[in-house]
Amino acid sequence: MFIQPWDASLDEAEWRAWIAEGHDFGQLSVNGLPGRPPVVVPTHFTDGGNHLLIHLARPNPVWKAIEHDPNVIFSVIGDYAFIPGPWRAKPGIPATDGVPTSYYAAVQFTCHATIVDDPEAKAELLRRQLAHFQPDGDHAAVAVDQPPYGRMLSGIRGLRLEVTHVVAKFKYDDHKPVEHRTSVADRLADRGEGLDVPTARQQLRRLDRIGPWKP
Template sequence: MLIHPWDAGSEAESLAFVRENSFGQLIAAGRGRDVPVVVPTQFLLVDDRRIVLHLARPNPVWPAIEENPNVVLAVAGDWAYVRGAWKVMPGEGDPGAGIPTTYYAAVQLICQARVVADPEEKAEILRQQIAALDEGLVDPAEHVRQFRGIRGLELIVSEIKGKFKYGGNADDAHRAYVAERLAERDGPGDAAAIGHLRQRSPVLPG
Protein backbone atom coordinates (compact mmCIF):
# COMPACT_ATOMS: atom_id res chain seq x y z
CA MET A 1 0.00 0.00 0.00
CA LEU A 2 1.03 3.59 -0.50
CA ILE A 3 2.32 5.15 2.72
CA HIS A 4 3.21 8.84 2.67
CA PRO A 5 5.74 10.01 5.28
CA TRP A 6 2.99 11.91 7.10
CA ASP A 7 0.76 8.79 7.26
CA ALA A 8 3.39 6.30 8.42
CA GLY A 9 2.72 4.63 11.75
CA SER A 10 5.41 3.54 14.16
CA GLU A 11 5.87 -0.13 14.93
CA ALA A 12 4.39 0.39 18.39
CA GLU A 13 1.30 2.17 17.03
CA SER A 14 0.83 -0.42 14.30
CA LEU A 15 1.04 -3.37 16.69
CA ALA A 16 -1.30 -1.67 19.18
CA PHE A 17 -3.86 -1.26 16.39
CA VAL A 18 -3.53 -4.94 15.43
CA ARG A 19 -4.01 -6.02 19.06
CA GLU A 20 -7.20 -3.97 19.27
CA ASN A 21 -8.50 -5.27 15.94
CA SER A 22 -7.88 -9.01 15.93
CA PHE A 23 -9.79 -9.76 12.72
CA GLY A 24 -8.23 -9.36 9.31
CA GLN A 25 -7.53 -10.77 5.87
CA LEU A 26 -4.94 -13.53 5.46
CA ILE A 27 -3.50 -13.29 1.95
CA ALA A 28 -1.53 -16.16 0.40
CA ALA A 29 -0.16 -15.64 -3.10
CA GLY A 30 0.95 -19.22 -3.71
CA ARG A 31 2.88 -19.82 -6.94
CA GLY A 32 1.71 -19.13 -10.49
CA ARG A 33 -1.88 -18.29 -9.50
CA ASP A 34 -4.04 -15.73 -11.29
CA VAL A 35 -5.14 -14.23 -7.97
CA PRO A 36 -4.09 -14.79 -4.34
CA VAL A 37 -6.24 -16.61 -1.81
CA VAL A 38 -7.80 -14.14 0.65
CA VAL A 39 -9.28 -15.48 3.89
CA PRO A 40 -11.15 -13.37 6.48
CA THR A 41 -10.13 -14.66 9.89
CA GLN A 42 -9.87 -14.08 13.62
CA PHE A 43 -6.29 -14.23 14.91
CA LEU A 44 -4.22 -13.60 18.00
CA LEU A 45 -1.08 -11.48 18.14
CA VAL A 46 0.78 -13.46 20.82
CA ASP A 47 3.73 -11.10 20.89
CA ASP A 48 5.32 -8.53 18.60
CA ARG A 49 6.51 -11.17 16.14
CA ARG A 50 4.15 -14.13 16.48
CA ILE A 51 0.53 -14.67 15.45
CA VAL A 52 -1.59 -17.80 15.83
CA LEU A 53 -4.93 -18.80 14.33
CA HIS A 54 -6.84 -21.82 13.11
CA LEU A 55 -8.88 -22.55 10.00
CA ALA A 56 -11.00 -25.40 8.65
CA ARG A 57 -9.14 -28.13 6.81
CA PRO A 58 -11.10 -27.58 3.53
CA ASN A 59 -10.02 -23.92 3.42
CA PRO A 60 -8.45 -23.11 0.01
CA VAL A 61 -5.58 -21.25 1.68
CA TRP A 62 -3.65 -24.43 2.59
CA PRO A 63 -2.43 -25.34 -0.92
CA ALA A 64 -1.35 -21.73 -1.49
CA ILE A 65 0.65 -21.74 1.76
CA GLU A 66 2.27 -25.04 0.82
CA GLU A 67 3.32 -23.49 -2.49
CA ASN A 68 4.66 -20.35 -0.82
CA PRO A 69 4.74 -19.81 2.96
CA ASN A 70 5.20 -16.04 2.62
CA VAL A 71 1.86 -14.43 3.46
CA VAL A 72 0.34 -11.08 4.39
CA LEU A 73 -2.05 -10.46 7.27
CA ALA A 74 -3.93 -7.23 6.54
CA VAL A 75 -5.97 -5.35 9.13
CA ALA A 76 -7.94 -2.17 8.43
CA GLY A 77 -10.48 -0.11 10.32
CA ASP A 78 -11.28 3.07 12.24
CA TRP A 79 -12.41 4.67 9.00
CA ALA A 80 -14.50 7.81 8.65
CA TYR A 81 -15.55 9.78 5.58
CA VAL A 82 -14.43 13.40 5.71
CA ARG A 83 -16.67 15.73 3.71
CA GLY A 84 -15.02 18.18 1.35
CA ALA A 85 -16.54 21.16 3.14
CA TRP A 86 -14.81 20.12 6.35
CA LYS A 87 -11.43 20.65 4.70
CA VAL A 88 -12.13 24.37 4.22
CA MET A 89 -12.12 26.43 7.41
CA PRO A 90 -14.34 29.55 7.70
CA GLY A 91 -12.88 32.44 5.74
CA GLU A 92 -10.68 30.25 3.55
CA GLY A 93 -12.99 30.14 0.54
CA ASP A 94 -15.84 28.16 -0.94
CA PRO A 95 -16.57 25.04 1.16
CA GLY A 96 -17.92 23.43 -2.00
CA ALA A 97 -14.39 23.45 -3.42
CA GLY A 98 -13.04 21.32 -0.58
CA ILE A 99 -11.58 17.94 -1.44
CA PRO A 100 -13.18 15.04 0.46
CA THR A 101 -11.20 12.10 1.76
CA THR A 102 -11.49 9.06 4.01
CA TYR A 103 -9.55 8.71 7.23
CA TYR A 104 -8.52 5.15 8.09
CA ALA A 105 -5.93 2.93 9.73
CA ALA A 106 -4.37 -0.04 7.96
CA VAL A 107 -1.58 -2.40 8.97
CA GLN A 108 -0.04 -5.11 6.84
CA LEU A 109 2.12 -7.76 8.48
CA ILE A 110 4.47 -9.68 6.21
CA CYS A 111 4.83 -13.15 7.66
CA GLN A 112 6.31 -16.61 7.26
CA ALA A 113 3.60 -19.21 7.79
CA ARG A 114 3.97 -22.60 9.48
CA VAL A 115 1.14 -25.09 9.30
CA VAL A 116 0.39 -26.76 12.64
CA ALA A 117 -0.91 -30.33 12.42
CA ASP A 118 0.12 -31.74 15.82
CA PRO A 119 -3.00 -32.13 18.04
CA GLU A 120 -1.36 -30.72 21.17
CA GLU A 121 0.00 -27.71 19.27
CA LYS A 122 -3.47 -27.11 17.83
CA ALA A 123 -4.94 -27.36 21.31
CA GLU A 124 -2.45 -24.75 22.57
CA ILE A 125 -3.39 -22.36 19.75
CA LEU A 126 -7.04 -22.75 20.68
CA ARG A 127 -6.25 -22.22 24.37
CA GLN A 128 -4.47 -18.96 23.56
CA GLN A 129 -7.27 -17.68 21.35
CA ILE A 130 -9.98 -18.63 23.84
CA ALA A 131 -8.08 -17.03 26.73
CA ALA A 132 -8.01 -13.76 24.80
CA LEU A 133 -11.65 -13.83 23.72
CA ASP A 134 -13.72 -16.03 26.01
CA GLU A 135 -13.83 -17.61 29.45
CA GLY A 136 -15.40 -20.53 31.24
CA LEU A 137 -14.99 -23.00 28.39
CA VAL A 138 -13.60 -26.51 28.79
CA ASP A 139 -10.04 -27.16 27.69
CA PRO A 140 -9.93 -27.47 23.88
CA ALA A 141 -8.24 -30.85 24.29
CA GLU A 142 -11.67 -32.15 25.33
CA HIS A 143 -12.64 -31.81 21.66
CA VAL A 144 -9.55 -33.56 20.29
CA ARG A 145 -11.69 -35.83 18.11
CA GLN A 146 -12.76 -32.78 16.13
CA PHE A 147 -9.20 -31.55 15.61
CA ARG A 148 -8.95 -33.47 12.36
CA GLY A 149 -11.30 -30.89 10.87
CA ILE A 150 -8.98 -27.94 11.52
CA ARG A 151 -5.37 -26.93 11.07
CA GLY A 152 -3.45 -24.43 13.12
CA LEU A 153 -1.28 -21.70 11.69
CA GLU A 154 1.67 -19.87 13.19
CA LEU A 155 2.80 -16.66 11.51
CA ILE A 156 6.22 -15.19 12.22
CA VAL A 157 6.21 -11.46 11.44
CA SER A 158 9.15 -10.22 9.38
CA GLU A 159 7.90 -6.74 8.40
CA ILE A 160 5.31 -4.31 9.72
CA LYS A 161 3.71 -1.69 7.46
CA GLY A 162 1.40 0.76 9.20
CA LYS A 163 -0.63 3.56 7.62
CA PHE A 164 -2.67 6.00 9.71
CA LYS A 165 -4.34 8.43 7.32
CA TYR A 166 -5.65 11.14 9.61
CA GLY A 167 -4.74 14.49 8.11
CA GLY A 168 -1.04 14.15 8.73
CA ASN A 169 -0.36 16.60 5.89
CA ALA A 170 -2.57 19.28 7.50
CA ASP A 171 -1.87 21.60 10.42
CA ASP A 172 -3.36 21.38 13.91
CA ALA A 173 -6.03 23.98 13.17
CA HIS A 174 -7.41 22.05 10.20
CA ARG A 175 -7.29 18.73 12.08
CA ALA A 176 -9.14 20.35 14.98
CA TYR A 177 -11.79 21.68 12.59
CA VAL A 178 -12.32 18.22 11.11
CA ALA A 179 -12.43 16.69 14.61
CA GLU A 180 -15.21 19.10 15.58
CA ARG A 181 -17.24 18.12 12.51
CA LEU A 182 -16.72 14.41 13.23
CA ALA A 183 -17.89 14.93 16.82
CA GLU A 184 -21.02 16.71 15.59
CA ARG A 185 -21.85 13.91 13.16
CA ASP A 186 -21.00 11.17 15.68
CA GLY A 187 -21.42 8.37 13.15
CA PRO A 188 -19.82 4.92 13.05
CA GLY A 189 -16.04 5.28 13.07
CA ASP A 190 -16.07 8.99 13.91
CA ALA A 191 -15.03 8.61 17.56
CA ALA A 192 -12.14 6.33 16.61
CA ALA A 193 -10.99 8.81 13.97
CA ILE A 194 -11.08 11.63 16.52
CA GLY A 195 -8.88 9.51 18.80
CA HIS A 196 -6.31 9.13 16.05
CA LEU A 197 -6.46 12.86 15.32
CA ARG A 198 -5.76 13.62 18.98
CA GLN A 199 -2.70 11.38 18.90
CA ARG A 200 -1.35 13.49 16.06
CA SER A 201 -2.44 16.84 17.49
CA PRO A 202 -1.99 16.95 21.27
CA VAL A 203 -3.51 20.45 21.25
CA LEU A 204 -6.93 18.98 20.40
CA PRO A 205 -9.22 18.89 23.46
CA GLY A 206 -9.52 15.47 25.09
Protein backbone atom coordinates in the same frame (compact mmCIF):
# COMPACT_ATOMS: atom_id res chain seq x y z
CA MET B 1 0.88 0.20 0.95
CA PHE B 2 1.85 3.77 0.06
CA ILE B 3 2.66 5.86 3.14
CA GLN B 4 3.23 9.60 3.14
CA PRO B 5 5.73 10.85 5.77
CA TRP B 6 2.93 12.42 7.84
CA ASP B 7 0.90 9.18 7.77
CA ALA B 8 3.70 6.95 9.05
CA SER B 9 3.57 5.27 12.44
CA LEU B 10 5.46 7.40 14.93
CA ASP B 11 7.17 4.36 16.41
CA GLU B 12 6.71 0.63 16.87
CA ALA B 13 4.92 1.17 20.16
CA GLU B 14 2.16 3.12 18.39
CA TRP B 15 1.03 0.34 16.07
CA ARG B 16 1.53 -2.33 18.74
CA ALA B 17 -0.71 -0.38 21.12
CA TRP B 18 -3.32 0.03 18.37
CA ILE B 19 -3.38 -3.72 17.71
CA ALA B 20 -3.60 -4.45 21.45
CA GLU B 21 -6.60 -2.13 21.82
CA GLY B 22 -8.78 -4.80 20.21
CA HIS B 23 -7.90 -4.68 16.53
CA ASP B 24 -7.66 -8.45 16.26
CA PHE B 25 -9.51 -9.15 13.01
CA GLY B 26 -7.88 -8.92 9.60
CA GLN B 27 -7.37 -10.46 6.18
CA LEU B 28 -4.87 -13.15 5.29
CA SER B 29 -3.64 -12.62 1.72
CA VAL B 30 -1.88 -15.51 -0.02
CA ASN B 31 -0.38 -15.72 -3.49
CA GLY B 32 -2.61 -17.83 -5.72
CA LEU B 33 -1.59 -21.01 -7.43
CA PRO B 34 -0.09 -20.50 -10.92
CA GLY B 35 -2.69 -18.91 -13.16
CA ARG B 36 -5.09 -18.28 -10.25
CA PRO B 37 -5.89 -15.05 -8.38
CA PRO B 38 -4.68 -14.41 -4.81
CA VAL B 39 -6.63 -15.99 -1.96
CA VAL B 40 -7.93 -13.60 0.74
CA VAL B 41 -9.38 -14.93 4.01
CA PRO B 42 -10.98 -12.73 6.71
CA THR B 43 -10.29 -14.06 10.20
CA HIS B 44 -9.57 -13.27 13.84
CA PHE B 45 -5.96 -13.61 14.97
CA THR B 46 -3.91 -13.63 18.14
CA ASP B 47 -0.79 -11.47 18.34
CA GLY B 48 2.15 -13.33 19.78
CA GLY B 49 4.72 -10.55 19.47
CA ASN B 50 6.90 -11.83 16.63
CA HIS B 51 4.22 -14.11 15.25
CA LEU B 52 0.48 -14.29 14.66
CA LEU B 53 -1.73 -17.29 15.35
CA ILE B 54 -4.86 -18.19 13.40
CA HIS B 55 -6.87 -21.31 12.62
CA LEU B 56 -9.12 -22.10 9.68
CA ALA B 57 -11.38 -24.92 8.57
CA ARG B 58 -9.60 -27.82 6.88
CA PRO B 59 -11.72 -27.52 3.67
CA ASN B 60 -10.60 -23.88 3.20
CA PRO B 61 -9.02 -23.50 -0.27
CA VAL B 62 -6.21 -21.37 1.16
CA TRP B 63 -4.12 -24.39 2.23
CA LYS B 64 -2.93 -25.40 -1.24
CA ALA B 65 -1.90 -21.81 -1.94
CA ILE B 66 0.08 -21.61 1.32
CA GLU B 67 1.79 -24.93 0.62
CA HIS B 68 2.78 -23.56 -2.79
CA ASP B 69 4.07 -20.25 -1.36
CA PRO B 70 4.22 -19.67 2.43
CA ASN B 71 5.09 -15.97 2.08
CA VAL B 72 1.90 -14.12 3.03
CA ILE B 73 0.51 -10.74 4.07
CA PHE B 74 -1.81 -10.24 7.02
CA SER B 75 -3.61 -6.89 6.92
CA VAL B 76 -5.56 -5.16 9.70
CA ILE B 77 -7.66 -2.03 9.05
CA GLY B 78 -9.75 0.02 11.46
CA ASP B 79 -10.81 3.42 12.80
CA TYR B 80 -11.82 4.55 9.31
CA ALA B 81 -14.23 7.21 8.10
CA PHE B 82 -15.07 9.11 4.93
CA ILE B 83 -14.24 12.83 5.21
CA PRO B 84 -16.47 15.00 2.96
CA GLY B 85 -14.88 17.64 0.75
CA PRO B 86 -16.45 20.65 2.52
CA TRP B 87 -14.77 19.60 5.77
CA ARG B 88 -11.37 19.92 4.09
CA ALA B 89 -11.88 23.14 2.15
CA LYS B 90 -9.11 25.69 2.72
CA PRO B 91 -10.07 29.09 4.13
CA GLY B 92 -11.21 31.52 1.48
CA ILE B 93 -12.38 28.97 -1.11
CA PRO B 94 -15.89 27.62 -1.69
CA ALA B 95 -16.68 24.69 0.59
CA THR B 96 -17.69 22.66 -2.47
CA ASP B 97 -14.11 22.93 -3.77
CA GLY B 98 -12.80 20.93 -0.82
CA VAL B 99 -11.41 17.53 -1.77
CA PRO B 100 -12.73 14.52 0.18
CA THR B 101 -10.54 11.77 1.57
CA SER B 102 -10.59 8.69 3.78
CA TYR B 103 -9.11 8.44 7.25
CA TYR B 104 -7.95 5.05 8.52
CA ALA B 105 -5.38 3.10 10.46
CA ALA B 106 -3.75 0.06 8.85
CA VAL B 107 -1.06 -2.40 9.84
CA GLN B 108 0.33 -4.91 7.36
CA PHE B 109 2.42 -7.86 8.48
CA THR B 110 4.65 -9.68 6.02
CA CYS B 111 4.95 -13.24 7.30
CA HIS B 112 6.25 -16.71 6.65
CA ALA B 113 3.44 -19.19 7.28
CA THR B 114 3.86 -22.56 8.95
CA ILE B 115 0.93 -24.96 8.93
CA VAL B 116 0.12 -26.56 12.29
CA ASP B 117 -1.41 -30.05 12.02
CA ASP B 118 -0.22 -31.84 15.16
CA PRO B 119 -3.29 -32.31 17.41
CA GLU B 120 -1.61 -31.14 20.61
CA ALA B 121 -0.04 -28.17 18.84
CA LYS B 122 -3.46 -27.20 17.49
CA ALA B 123 -4.95 -27.55 20.95
CA GLU B 124 -2.28 -25.23 22.36
CA LEU B 125 -2.98 -22.73 19.58
CA LEU B 126 -6.67 -22.74 20.49
CA ARG B 127 -5.85 -22.34 24.18
CA ARG B 128 -3.83 -19.24 23.40
CA GLN B 129 -6.60 -17.82 21.23
CA LEU B 130 -9.26 -18.50 23.86
CA ALA B 131 -7.06 -16.89 26.51
CA HIS B 132 -7.19 -13.74 24.38
CA PHE B 133 -10.82 -13.78 23.24
CA GLN B 134 -12.38 -15.32 26.37
CA PRO B 135 -10.02 -14.29 29.17
CA ASP B 136 -12.63 -15.06 31.82
CA GLY B 137 -12.10 -18.74 31.07
CA ASP B 138 -15.80 -19.39 30.42
CA HIS B 139 -15.14 -22.30 28.09
CA ALA B 140 -14.47 -26.02 28.22
CA ALA B 141 -10.90 -27.26 28.46
CA VAL B 142 -9.17 -27.65 25.11
CA ALA B 143 -7.71 -31.16 25.17
CA VAL B 144 -7.11 -33.66 22.38
CA ASP B 145 -8.89 -36.44 24.30
CA GLN B 146 -11.85 -34.50 25.72
CA PRO B 147 -15.06 -33.09 24.25
CA PRO B 148 -16.03 -30.77 22.79
CA TYR B 149 -12.75 -29.66 21.24
CA GLY B 150 -10.98 -32.99 21.02
CA ARG B 151 -13.22 -34.40 18.32
CA MET B 152 -13.25 -31.08 16.44
CA LEU B 153 -9.48 -30.67 16.08
CA SER B 154 -9.35 -32.84 12.98
CA GLY B 155 -11.62 -30.34 11.21
CA ILE B 156 -9.21 -27.41 11.48
CA ARG B 157 -5.62 -26.55 10.67
CA GLY B 158 -3.57 -23.94 12.48
CA LEU B 159 -1.25 -21.30 11.10
CA ARG B 160 1.75 -19.74 12.77
CA LEU B 161 2.72 -16.59 10.90
CA GLU B 162 6.30 -15.56 11.65
CA VAL B 163 6.45 -11.79 11.17
CA THR B 164 9.35 -10.67 8.99
CA HIS B 165 8.32 -7.06 8.30
CA VAL B 166 5.67 -4.59 9.45
CA VAL B 167 4.37 -1.38 7.89
CA ALA B 168 1.82 0.82 9.65
CA LYS B 169 -0.17 3.81 8.47
CA PHE B 170 -2.28 6.30 10.41
CA LYS B 171 -3.94 8.55 7.82
CA TYR B 172 -5.55 11.45 9.67
CA ASP B 173 -4.42 14.63 7.82
CA ASP B 174 -1.50 15.14 10.20
CA HIS B 175 0.11 17.54 7.70
CA LYS B 176 -2.86 19.93 7.97
CA PRO B 177 -2.97 22.84 10.44
CA VAL B 178 -3.88 22.08 14.05
CA GLU B 179 -7.12 24.05 13.73
CA HIS B 180 -8.19 22.01 10.72
CA ARG B 181 -7.53 18.67 12.42
CA THR B 182 -9.38 19.75 15.56
CA SER B 183 -12.34 20.91 13.48
CA VAL B 184 -12.57 17.64 11.58
CA ALA B 185 -12.37 15.61 14.80
CA ASP B 186 -15.25 17.69 16.21
CA ARG B 187 -17.30 17.12 13.05
CA LEU B 188 -16.66 13.38 13.24
CA ALA B 189 -17.79 13.27 16.86
CA ASP B 190 -20.92 15.25 16.00
CA ARG B 191 -21.76 13.04 13.00
CA GLY B 192 -21.27 9.90 15.07
CA GLU B 193 -21.80 7.36 12.29
CA GLY B 194 -20.01 4.04 11.90
CA LEU B 195 -16.46 4.43 13.21
CA ASP B 196 -16.55 8.24 13.34
CA VAL B 197 -15.92 8.44 17.09
CA PRO B 198 -12.87 6.14 17.21
CA THR B 199 -11.57 7.86 14.07
CA ALA B 200 -11.83 11.24 15.82
CA ARG B 201 -10.08 9.73 18.83
CA GLN B 202 -7.16 8.59 16.66
CA GLN B 203 -6.89 11.99 15.02
CA LEU B 204 -6.79 13.80 18.36
CA ARG B 205 -4.31 11.27 19.77
CA ARG B 206 -1.96 11.88 16.84
CA LEU B 207 -2.50 15.63 17.10
CA ASP B 208 -1.49 15.50 20.76
CA ARG B 209 1.75 13.70 19.90
CA ILE B 210 2.67 15.52 16.71
CA GLY B 211 1.29 19.03 17.13
CA PRO B 212 1.97 21.19 14.06
CA TRP B 213 3.46 19.06 11.29
CA LYS B 214 7.18 19.68 10.73
CA PRO B 215 8.59 18.08 7.53
